Amino acid sequence: MTTKTYDEINRKIKSGKAVILTAEEVSEMARNTSPEEIAEKVDVVTTATFGAMCSSGAIINFGHASPPIRMEKIRLNGVPAYEGLAAVDAYIGATACDPERPEYGGAHVIQELIEGREIELEAWGKGTDCYPRKYIKTKITKDSVNEIYLFNPRNAYQNYNVAVNTTKKLIHTYMGTLLPGLRNATYSTSGELSPLLNDPEMRTIGIGTRIFLGGTEGFVVWPGTQYNTSKPVNEFGIPVSNARTIAVIGNLKEMSPEFVQAAYFDRYGTSLFVGIGIPIPVLDADMARRVSVRNDQIETSVLDYGSPGAPKIGQVTYAELRSGQIQVSGRKVRTAPVASLSKARRIAELLKTALLEGRFEISQPVKMFPSENSLKSLVETDKPGKEMQP
Amino acid sequence: MIKKRFILNFPPDSGDKPLSYHLVKEYDIRINILKAEVFPGKRGSLLLELQGTAANIEKGIDYLVRHNVDCEPLEKRIRFQEERCIDCGNCVAVCFAGALTMGPPDWKLQFDKSQCVVCELCVTACPLKLFEINFQ
Ligand code: SF4
Numbered sequence: 001m002t003t004k005t006y007d008e009i010n011r012k013i014k015s016g017k018a019v020i021l022t023a024e025e026v027s028e029m030a031r032n033t034s035p036e037e038i039a040e041k042v043d044v045v046t047t048a049t050f051g052a053m054c055s056s057g058a059i060i061n062f063g064h065a066s067p068p069i070r071m072e073k074i075r076l077n078g079v080p081a082y083e084g085l086a087a088v089d090a091y092i093g094a095t096a097c098d099p100e101r102p103e104y105g106g107a108h109v110i111q112e113l114i115e116g117r118e119i120e121l122e123a124w125g126k127g128t129d130c131y132p133r134k135y136i137k138t139k140i141t142k143d144s145v146n147e148i149y150l151f152n153p154r155n156a157y158q159n160y161n162v163a164v165n166t167t168k169k170l171i172h173t174y175m176g177t178l179l180p181g182l183r184n185a186t187y188s189t190s191g192e193l194s195p196l197l198n199d200p201e202m203r204t205i206g207i208g209t210r211i212f213l214g215g216t217e218g219f220v221v222w223p224g225t226q227y228n229t230s231k232p233v234n235e236f237g238i239p240v241s242n243a244r245t246i247a248v249i250g251n252l253k254e255m256s257p258e259f260v261q262a263a264y265f266d267r268y269g270t271s272l273f274v275g276i277g278i279p280i281p282v283l284d285a286d287m288a289r290r291v292s293v294r295n296d297q298i299e300t301s302v303l304d305y306g307s308p309g310a311p312k313i314g315q316v317t318y319a320e321l322r323s324g325q326i327q328v329s330g331r332k333v334r335t336a337p338v339a340s341l342s343k344a345r346r347i348a349e350l351l352k353t354a355l356l357e358g359r360f361e362i363s364q365p366v367k368m369f370p371s372e373n374s375l376k377s378l379v380e381t382d383k384p385g386k387e388m389q390p
Numbered sequence: 391m392i393k394k395r396f397i398l399n400f401p402p403d404s405g406d407k408p409l410s411y412h413l414v415k416e417y418d419i420r421i422n423i424l425k426a427e428v429f430p431g432k433r434g435s436l437l438l439e440l441q442g443t444a445a446n447i448e449k450g451i452d453y454l455v456r457h458n459v460d461c462e463p464l465e466k467r468i469r470f471q472e473e474r475c476i477d478c479g480n481c482v483a484v485c486f487a488g489a490l491t492m493g494p495p496d497w498k499l500q501f502d503k504s505q506c507v508v509c510e511l512c513v514t515a516c517p518l519k520l521f522e523i524n525f526q
């Protein structure tokens with residue numbers, strides 16, 4: 001029985017002797033290699049995803065002006081940034097926008113900052129004894145500010161549902177444009193290449209895991225919001241709908257526009273495509289079995305986005321999704337992705353090369369995520385009653 | 391014989407000239423109307439697929455131009471910023487004509503403009519707004 005520690009693997013990486021495969025390569029290898037043999041031969045498997053992740057944003061410290069201002073309302077290229085953090089700290093969320101201009105949002109501000117472009121900062125304050133200024137209008141870049149880092153509360157969903165629309169009306173969603181009458185189906189994860197599907201119980205991913213984020217090094221810092229361990233799993237231990245998530249952090253100054261891309265979904269709003277790669281150490285035969293999972297073994301739920309509550313109306317594998325057609329309610333439905341597999345593959349390859357050349361180390365989490373967690377819904381305590389009616 | 395798609399824009403007063411009759415009769419061109427929009431008193435627009443010999447199609451187009459109809463090959467009316475494409479697939483999901491496709495082995499977007507029917511769904515579906523199609 002092979003078992004390896006993080007240190008042993010890192011020593012191999014440093015001496016250039018580690019065997020690194022992408023998750024797609026190891027899934028192919030597993031067709032005629034046992035988990036035990038894979039655990040012996042392979043040290044790290046690289047996984048990746050490049051998809052729209054709405055719960056993303058950046059923390060910025062602008063630096064103090066002279067005279068200083070306590071920023072109590074902030075606009076970046078007209079997009080509202082959250083101002084409730086001391087005098088000159090802010091958070092710009094990917095989905096923030098000026099309602100007058102919904103197609104340009106925080107995601108676009110973030111992308112332009114990564115590209116090195118100038119952004120107009122406008123801020124207002126009431127004026128205090130220590131912060132007398134009431135207004136400032138200036139230009140910032142990623143280099144003019146003190147700190148700017150991406151801090152995404154929920155990324156890299158472990159699995160995600162397929163979206164269809166059974167109604168008679170075309171609908172616009174974050175899963176793309178869904179044609180009426182079950183005429184298309186969209187899906188978003190990179191299947192057997194997807195990070196959290198290769199470590200379904202999060203044995204190696206936790207607080208402190210070093211990852212590829214937006215073109216540079218980043219870290220997993222917390223379970224992502226809506227982290228859920230209680231979704232039903234299939235016979236391969238894969239949750240068959242969206243389950244676990246991660247919160248990630250990374251220095252925006254070092255990121256590349258190739259791996260962070262602003263998006264606007266018509267009549268939905270803005271979002272941010274984020275490229276994430278996670279190296280998964282093959283510690284033992286159990287992990288070898290996990291990373292070997294194939295598209296025909298990963299299943300997900302088909303949800304009807306057109307009906308209230310988005311009811312589940314089917315279950316399919318990623319092999320079926322990738323074939324271009326699935327069966328839903330006895331009908332053939334054309335499929336298309338809404339996340340980039342070609343970009344995810346590029347990230348997995350880049351991470352593999354960095355590990356092979358000893359430029360990237362794997363890290364043992366300083367704390368693992370909770371093994372049990374389920375979701376709460378928002379309860380409406382003040383339902384409008386008679387007394388609230390006009 | 392070749393097949394080629396053109397976008398035609400008619401001036402407001404050309405409504406009752408039997409233009410398509412001449413195309414069929416004199417140039418032996420088969421016509422398939424893929425999309426038509428007419429605004430009374432304003433311009434009318436058509437997407438036509440013409441089938442015939444290359445020489446006859448050229449003559450037919452000349453004939454239309456002489457009668458004040460704007461004729462342009464479909465490809466010229468489609469602008470696509472390919473270099474910015476991230477291969478996400480959102481446009482593929484809505485393209486029923488099969489002009490936009492994506493699949494193994496490389497999962498990169500393929501755009502066969504000659505299959506486009508100008509439904510314009512990709513224009514709004516692309517989250518990067520990389521398509522511009524000019525029908526009118
Ligand atoms: S307009 Fe766009 S979606 Fe419609 S047929 Fe042409 S390429 Fe396809």
Ligand code: SF4
Nearest residue numbers: 475476478479481516
């Ligand atoms: S939707 Fe836009 S970015 Fe995505 S594949 Fe199509 S053209 Fe490229």
